Amino acid sequence: xxxxxxxxxxxxxxxxxxxxxxxxxxxxxxxxxxxxxxxxxxxxxxxxxxxxxxxxxxxxxxxxxxxxxxxxxxxxxxxxxxxxxxxxxxxxxxxxxxxxxxxxxxxxxxx
Amino acid sequence: xxxxxxxxxxxxxxxxxxxxxxxxxxxxxxxxxxxxxxxxxxxxxxxxxxxxxxxxxxxxxxxxxxxxxxxxxxxxxxxxxxxxxxxxxxxxxxxxxxxxxxxxxxxxxxxxxx
Numbered sequence: 001x002x003x004x005x006x007x008x009x010x011x012x013x014x015x016x017x018x019x020x021x022x023x024x025x026x027x028x029x030x031x032x033x034x035x036x037x038x039x040x041x042x043x044x045x046x047x048x049x050x051x052x053x054x055x056x057x058x059x060x061x062x063x064x065x066x067x068x069x070x071x072x073x074x075x076x077x078x079x080x081x082x083x084x085x086x087x088x089x090x091x092x093x094x095x096x097x098x099x100x101x102x103x104x105x106x107x108x109x110x111x
Numbered sequence: 112x113x114x115x116x117x118x119x120x121x122x123x124x125x126x127x128x129x130x131x132x133x134x135x136x137x138x139x140x141x142x143x144x145x146x147x148x149x150x151x152x153x154x155x156x157x158x159x160x161x162x163x164x165x166x167x168x169x170x171x172x173x174x175x176x177x178x179x180x181x182x183x184x185x186x187x188x189x190x191x192x193x194x195x196x197x198x199x200x201x202x203x204x205x206x207x208x209x210x211x212x213x214x215x216x217x218x219x220x221x222x223x224x225x
Binding site for chain 1 (some may be wrong): 156213
């Protein structure tokens with residue numbers, strides 16, 4: 001079965017600084033989703049990457065897919081308190097169109 | 112994007128009882144999914160809810176414990192049966208988005224079993 005490893009597990013960043021979160025898959029990626037979750041709440045869809053080399057942006061968040069490395073990175077520029085939360089990557093795994101998720105990256109923004 | 116609501120938003124239940132969670136979507140969708148998020152953990156897919164046929168369960172999840180209904184293209188229910196404290200989790204439903212290659216999630220149901 002597919003496994004997704006996210007790094008780092010947690011991240012404390014000063015407001016205004018840039019940061020990067022990585023998601024590495026144990027198998028070929030056919031589609032990689034990024035979500036944000038506020039503690040104890042549902043998931044907010046950020047973006048989905050499908051093609052190698054694809055790059056998408058959502059406000060100050062940019063994600064890239066490196067198909068060869070079976071990896072995706074999420075980059076936040078000039079971080080703000082509103083960026084705090086848990087970032088989860090998900091990919092098509094063994095289920096019928098359901099997603100396999102990484103364990104998440106807890107992001108804290110310090111003022 | 113699809114607007115998804117779940118009921119109840121949270122509940123505290125006694126061991127041995129059952130709880131049915133509802134998931135309502137504001138538009139017709141083909142695929143609906145149920146996930147579990149245990150405390151401090153990531154999401155795990157429980158099953159895919161198919162309209163007009165039985166749900167497809169992932170390894171480690173069985174129909175007797177998590178019966179699912181999908182009576183139409185906008186609604187599904189997940190029942191957590193004979194609950195134990197280990198069932199304390201957030202349960203989330205999700206749907207394939209109307210826009211290709213998106214998958215949207217409901218707000219979740221926070222379940223605590225005493």
